[in-house]
Amino acid sequence: MLADLQHGPHIAADSVVLKAVLLVQPVKRNNMNAKQKTQQIKLGTLASGFDLTIPILIAEGITPNPIVGISAAVHGDEIVGVQILRELWSLLAREQIQGSVWLMPVVNPLAFEYLTRNTPLDMLDINRTFPGNASGWISEQMAHAISEQYLSRLDYYIDIHAGGTFPLVDYCFLLNNGDFARAFHSKLLYTPAQPYQGTTASVTLKRNVPTVVIEIGGGYEQQEEQVKRGVSKICNMLRYAGVLGGAVEAPPSQTLLREISIMRPKNGGLCYPVRPFPPGEHLMGRVKLAEVVSPYSFESLETMETPFEKNVVVLSRNYVTRVNPGDYTFMIGNLATAETL
Numbered sequence: 001m002l003a004d005l006q007h008g009p010h011i012a013a014d015s016v017v018l019k020a021v022l023l024v025q026p027v028k029r030n031n032m033n034a035k036q037k038t039q040q041i042k043l044g045t046l047a048s049g050f051d052l053t054i055p056i057l058i059a060e061g062i063t064p065n066p067i068v069g070i071s072a073a074v075h076g077d078e079i080v081g082v083q084i085l086r087e088l089w090s091l092l093a094r095e096q097i098q099g100s101v102w103l104m105p106v107v108n109p110l111a112f113e114y115l116t117r118n119t120p121l122d123m124l125d126i127n128r129t130f131p132g133n134a135s136g137w138i139s140e141q142m143a144h145a146i147s148e149q150y151l152s153r154l155d156y157y158i159d160i161h162a163g164g165t166f167p168l169v170d171y172c173f174l175l176n177n178g179d180f181a182r183a184f185h186s187k188l189l190y191t192p193a194q195p196y197q198g199t200t201a202s203v204t205l206k207r208n209v210p211t212v213v214i215e216i217g218g219g220y221e222q223q224e225e226q227v228k229r230g231v232s233k234i235c236n237m238l239r240y241a242g243v244l245g246g247a248v249e250a251p252p253s254q255t256l257l258r259e260i261s262i263m264r265p266k267n268g269g270l271c272y273p274v275r276p277f278p279p280g281e282h283l284m285g286r287v288k289l290a291e292v293v294s295p296y297s298f299e300s301l302e303t304m305e306t307p308f309e310k311n312v313v314v315l316s317r318n319y320v321t322r323v324n325p326g327d328y329t330f331m332i333g334n335l336a337t338a339e340t341l
Contacts, residue, residue, distance in 0.1 A: 034059040034097045036089075041145050054142065056104050056150060057089055061097035061243065066155035068241050070234065071104040074127045074159065074200060075118075076111025080217035081160030084230035091231065099243050104150060107200070108142065117164060128198035147203050156180065156241045157204040157211045158234065163218025167328055169315040170216055170226075170279035174256060175201065177210035182251040182341065183240045184214060184233045187280050188314060188333065189341070190257045212237070219318070254341045259334040260314055267301040268324045269294045276318040282335065283311040289330055292323060310335035 041054040070088070072081025085105045092101060106112045108126045110119050118125050124139040130151075132143030151157065163169035172186035181189060195202070204211045217226035238244040265271070273290040277283075283306050292302040315331035323329055 032096055034061055034092050034095055036093055041149050043145055056102055058100055058102050059092040060100045063098045066099040066241055067102060067153055068156040068243055069102045069154040070158045071107050072160040073106040073112050074108060076108055077115050077117055077164045078162035080162045080223045080226055083227045084160060087227060087231045088234060097243050130198050130200055131203050151203040154209055157209050159200050159213045161215045163315055166219050166321040167315050167317050168219045171314050173213040175211050176205055180210045180240055181212045183237045183248060185251050188255050190260060256339040256341055257333040258337045261307045261332045263304055263330040264326045265292045265302050265323055265329055266325055267292050269301055271317055271321050271323040271329060273317055277313045277316040279313050281313045285309060306332055308334045
């Protein structure tokens with residue numbers, strides 16, 4: 001496996017297409033603990049003259065398998081996942097592990113640099129372009145290289161998302177392996193009727209790799225609790241995968257949602273929430289959540305209310321924020337169609 005990685009596959013390129021090359025830096029040896037090294041997926045050179053690379057941090061154990069991949073910052077405004085992986089990387093250096101853990105802390109470095117959801121160079125959401133295209137837009141080229149040199153090698157996959165610049169979120173997708181998803185201990189789980197296409201998860205799901213998408217934290221709020229919980233519960237998932245020793249902690253009672261309403265305003269302005277609505281809060285009946293107010297005339301342009309008779313908050317804006325038409329503002333789950341696990 002290591003020999004293959006050192007001479008990793010090359011993506012076909014012409015004068016326009018960036019060529020992806022996998023570069024390997026020397027292994028750091030920490031006695032019997034996990035051996036850590038860095039690999040770089042080098043796509044090519046930007047117009048600025050700087051190289052475009054996507055790092056992979058690898059902690060290797062005493063056996064070659066399983067390989068658990070954990071990624072973050074697919075969207076550049078979702079930074080709490082990077083914080084979680086920083087702490088996890090430090091923890092793994094002190095652990096004896098089976099198999100290996102492949103961290104990709106920043107999937108989209110171009111979006112991360114500008115703290116934006118989409119890639120600034122082509123304005124595409126990279127998480128709708130997988131498995132990518134070696135001859136496509138830069139987002140598609142990055143997706144192709146990540147699919148070929150990272151996602152295709154994994155035995156388990158965890159993708160960490162957040163609410164973005166303003167919203168706070170807390171739930172976990174239950175996709176093709178319920179026990180793996182439940183090991184993260186999210187109070188709210190979600191199985192969509194139609195999973196998003198073109199995501200990193202769509203690549204691993206197609207290969208029947210146990211896949212979990214975590215949504216945690218976000219917004220201009222302190223993230224210590226989310227980071228601490230993220231590290232702790234991802235370690236529980238690594239125990240489930242057989243990477244870390246010890247017993248898997250049994251999950252608490254969890255709510256499996258089948259329906260979530262994404263609430264987007266039709267008007268832009270300032271979004272004034274009625275009060276903080278923490279994810280997980282139950283709201284009965286029609287409850288006023290927020291008003292969208294014009295910053296120019298101060299008139300109320302729109303009132304946002306819960307959509308169901310039995311509601312649970314999934315994502316919220318808990319302080320005054322600028323909002324554009326169509327922005328993620330609230331996500332509300334329908335408890336009437338939910339299941340208690």
